[in-house]
Amino acid sequence: MSINFDVVMASNDYSVDMNSGxxxxKGAxxxxxxxxxxxxxxxxPERLSSESKVRTNLKRSFKGSFGQQFSINIYDVDVQRRFNTIGKKAFVExxxxFINEALYQESLELSPKAKKVLKDLGIELEEKLIKQLQRSSLDHLHTVSNNFNQxxxxxxxxxxxxxxxxxxxxRATHATLKPRTDTTRRDITASITRLNINTGNGRLQIQGADETVAFGFPATKRYQELKVASKTPFSENLHTNNSKSREEWETLQLRVHTQTTSTGRIIKYIIEGIIDA
Incomplete structure (x- = not known):
């Protein structure tokens, strides 16, 4: 059975530089x-080989900006059985x-089934995969963007x-693959818009801003190890705001430092604590 995907590269003349393409x-x-x-x-996986149980296959190309179809194919009965349990929808979600997390971007809200699969994988596996994606494959995926600004x-x-x-x-998302840590402390007023209750990673929206930004906690202060009293305000803020219009969102006063791109664009807030009102 195949799970079908494609890669579309913007192009003015329906072609793309072959090496970059x-x-x-390869990155996809x-x-x-x-x-x-x-x-x-x-x-x-540390290495990907032609003997792997899960492999990708090139399929038909198509006209458009420039595109190539490919599929993920499974070559193992037990792996196929697990895929059937997870389901195509949750698998694709x-x-x-994972790609958007590795790029500090917001993705669509996961379904309950996908959330359960993510929880069952565990924090260590999730974090290891994200670091692996950032190491090379997502760099390769950006080649056309970097070389031709497409x-x-x-x-x-x-x-x-x-x-x-x-x-x-x-090019902007590629800049997030090598974040810089700015340890300068700053205070922000923000609302929680998404929260992974296992890792403590999520998205917040600065008061008055239009877009959300990723947030997390310092590596030395893992979310799981925080006291319940320290975690509760984040989940409560999210729960409260889910039932209100944006104009009525409640906020938290947070002390943070940041991770930025080389140009200084903030891509993640690292939360050091809540400021008492």
Missing amino acids: LDTL SEATRQIATTILEERV LISY DVKLRYRQSREKQTILAKVD
Whole structure:
């Protein structure tokens, strides 16, 4: 059985530089295989080979900006059985989730089934996979973007007529792969818009801003090890705001430091604590 995807590279003349295009396709293959193997075999692959139980296959190309179809194929009965249990919908959601997490971008809200699979994988496996994606495969995926300043989209092909964008990359997203830590403390007023209750990672929206930004906790202060009283305000803020219009959102006063790109753009807030009102 195949799970079908495609890579679409923006182009003005329906063509793309071959070396850059091949590297971008390689990145799509590596990223999807690494995520699929982690989900289905519950391990992060150090190496990808032609003997792997989960592999990607090139399929038809198509006209457009410039695109190439490919598929994830499973060559093991036990792995296929686990895929059937997870289901195609949750599986595809998690591919989008991991790529966007590695790029500090917001992804679609996970379904309850996908959240359970993520929880069962565990924090260590999730964090290891994200670091593996950032190390090389997502760098390769950005090759066309970096060399020619063109957008690249990874899409799930549900059918010939229906495709869903799982991730979109460009030069700006590539800059997030090598974040810089700024230890300068600052105070912010923000609302929690998403929260992974296992890792403590999530998204917040600064009061008055239009976009959300990733947040997390210092490596020396793991979320699981925080006292319940320290965790509760984040989950309560999210729960409260889910039932209100944006204009009525409640906020938290937070002391943070940041991770930025080389240009200084903030891509993640590292929360040091809550400021008492």
